[in-house]
Amino acid sequence: MNNEYKPEKYERLNHLIGRITLPAGFILTFLPLFVLWKQFGITPEWLKLVEGIFSISVLMAPVSLVEVLTFTAMLGSGAMYMSYLTGNITNLKIPSAAMALEVCEVSPAGEEGEILSTIAIAGSVIISEIVIVAGVLLIGPLTSHLQQPVLQPAFTHILPALFGAIGAFYVLKEWKTAIAPLCVAIVLNLVGELPTALTIPLCVVVSVSVARWLYVHGFLHKKEVPVDEYAG
Amino acid sequence: MESYLQSANSLVIKWTVGLIVLFVLSQSLLFLWIAVKRGRAAGLSDQVMRRAFRAGVTTSIIPTLPILMALIAMAPVLGLPISWMRLSLIGSAPYELMAAGIGAKTMGVHSLGGEAFTPAVFANAVWVMCIGSFWAIMIVTVFYKGLKKRYALKAAGDSRWQEVLTGSCFMGVFALFMADPLTSGGVALATFTTSALFMGMCLFLIVKFKFEKLREFALTLSMIGGMAMSVVWSLYFG
Numbered sequence: 001m002n003n004e005y006k007p008e009k010y011e012r013l014n015h016l017i018g019r020i021t022l023p024a025g026f027i028l029t030f031l032p033l034f035v036l037w038k039q040f041g042i043t044p045e046w047l048k049l050v051e052g053i054f055s056i057s058v059l060m061a062p063v064s065l066v067e068v069l070t071f072t073a074m075l076g077s078g079a080m081y082m083s084y085l086t087g088n089i090t091n092l093k094i095p096s097a098a099m100a101l102e103v104c105e106v107s108p109a110g111e112e113g114e115i116l117s118t119i120a121i122a123g124s125v126i127i128s129e130i131v132i133v134a135g136v137l138l139i140g141p142l143t144s145h146l147q148q149p150v151l152q153p154a155f156t157h158i159l160p161a162l163f164g165a166i167g168a169f170y171v172l173k174e175w176k177t178a179i180a181p182l183c184v185a186i187v188l189n190l191v192g193e194l195p196t197a198l199t200i201p202l203c204v205v206v207s208v209s210v211a212r213w214l215y216v217h218g219f220l221h222k223k224e225v226p227v228d229e230y231a232g
Numbered sequence: 233m234e235s236y237l238q239s240a241n242s243l244v245i246k247w248t249v250g251l252i253v254l255f256v257l258s259q260s261l262l263f264l265w266i267a268v269k270r271g272r273a274a275g276l277s278d279q280v281m282r283r284a285f286r287a288g289v290t291t292s293i294i295p296t297l298p299i300l301m302a303l304i305a306m307a308p309v310l311g312l313p314i315s316w317m318r319l320s321l322i323g324s325a326p327y328e329l330m331a332a333g334i335g336a337k338t339m340g341v342h343s344l345g346g347e348a349f350t351p352a353v354f355a356n357a358v359w360v361m362c363i364g365s366f367w368a369i370m371i372v373t374v375f376y377k378g379l380k381k382r383y384a385l386k387a388a389g390d391s392r393w394q395e396v397l398t399g400s401c402f403m404g405v406f407a408l409f410m411a412d413p414l415t416s417g418g419v420a421l422a423t424f425t426t427s428a429l430f431m432g433m434c435l436f437l438i439v440k441f442k443f444e445k446l447r448e449f450a451l452t453l454s455m456i457g458g459m460a461m462s463v464v465w466s467l468y469f470g
Contacts, residue, residue: 006273006274010270014263015376017262017263018372018376019377022369022372022373023369025252025255026365026369028255029252029317029321029365030362031248031251032245032248032249033358035244035245035248036240036355037355040236040239040242042236042240042352042355043355044352045352048338049359051338052334052337052359052360053364056334056335056364057364060364060368061367064367065367068371069379070401070405072376072383073383073398074398074402074405078266078267081259081376082259084369086260088299090324090405096287096291099451100285100287100288101284103283103284103447104287106280108394108399111270112271112274113398115281116271116281118267119267119268119284119285119288120284120285121288122261122264122267122285123284123285123292125257126261126289129257131297132299132316136316139303139304139307139312143304151463153462153463153465154459155298155301157462158294158298158459159298159409159412160458160462161423161424161427161454161458161459162294162427163409163413164425165427165430165451165454165458166406166431167406167409168432169435169450170403170406172435173399174399178407181406181407181408182407182411182414184407185408185410186415188408189408200408203407203408204400204404204405205404207400208400211399212393215392215396
């Protein structure tokens with residue numbers, strides 16, 4: 001009984017910390033705005049602000065709801081609260097959690113996966129912050145270096161480089177589950193500029209449904225071509 | 233125009249933002265601390281946990297670079313501290329730019345920066361950026377705990393399915409980003425393919441020659457390889 005109590009306690013603690021720090025962080029973001037208001041008299045035009053809030057809410061309320069539903073299946077509790085406080089979820093947090101689990105050869109399911117993805121995301125947050133602080137301190141020299149024309153292609157192609165590498169890893173790992181989401185994603189891309197609030201959940205739903213079908217029909221029952229055996 | 237940037241870049245704002253960033257870091261340290269404690273109790277070795285931490289660190293350095301680029305783009309318009317805060321907390325660069333754009337648009341200004349970007353327009357832009365994140369924060373704070381419980385109940389008992397489920401969720405997100413270069417072709421596709429080949433080579437070395445150390449750095453090395461080659465590809469295609 002005692003052993004069972006501990007994971008629950010961990011889970012409760014995660015939610016408690018998350019439910020305090022997340023709204024606290026949100027409220028803190030207004031602090032500089034109040035300083036600008038009270039000390040420097042820089043205020044928005046309140047009526048126009050209401051209009052702006054309405055516009056952004058129409059967009060963000062459904063987007064946020066769908067994103068939370070989608071990411072709940074991928075991240076543990078601590079990882080989720082950290083990811084939401086710091087942002088950059090699809091381009092930073094999810095790849096680093098996924099890679100950490102692969103590096104440690106731990107299944108994302110279960111508590112071990114949850115603990116390790118939380119540790120990885122903490123590492124991700126800390127290093128990102130260090131890099132950003134370095135950027136803030138060095139913004140003068142950095143601006144001239146990073147904007148050199150020769151280097152531009154490298155920076156404009158960070159996303160293809162990231163998803164080429166991580167995509168290759170996942171396709172090699174479980175290629176059967178990769179085909180359907182890739183086909184859907186390509187079709188969605190060819191259709192035109194669709195909002196990610198639509199494309200991300202659609203792709204995830206197709207991916208999960210096809211994986212479920214493959215699983216139920218016995219295509220994935222045994223441990224599917226682990227990377228360890230694949231290239232060998 | 234000058235005056236609002238002077239205020240936005242003032243020392244007091246810098247310190248305020250510095251404190252907020254410290255708050256973010258302390259949240260991560262707190263989660264890290266309790267995860268390590270729980271990990272030890274659950275029988276995970278320190279070595280494995282260190283590996284996970286290192287993997288998180290190494291895989292995040294390069295994807296943070298676009299955030300620096302966004303910082304360089306936003307700082308002349310919103311001031312350095314506010315840009316730093318927005319890029320460190322909640323949201324992502326595309327969201328911030330969109331929200332700032334909406335804030336400015338409601339004031340009848342269609343660009344970020346420039347003559348028309350008065351202190352009031354600036355204030356509207358940054359207030360909209362901050363308030364826009366309300367929904368994500370509120371939903372996670374209020375509903376996530378219940379959602380997580382429901383999800384865990386549904387998937388409980390079948391660990392292989394849970395593994396497939398999480399993997400296929402990841403794949404759904406990755407597929408969307410993979411489709412961009414696959415459909416656009418050109419330098420993006422060449423970079424994507426190079427990066428994928430580098431990853432294939434790394435995996436080959438890991439599996440065939442048991443080059444275990446490479447496991448942690450495979451993603452970073454493949455990305456650097458892809459990015460470096462993108463310079464060559466753009467000369468070739470450009």
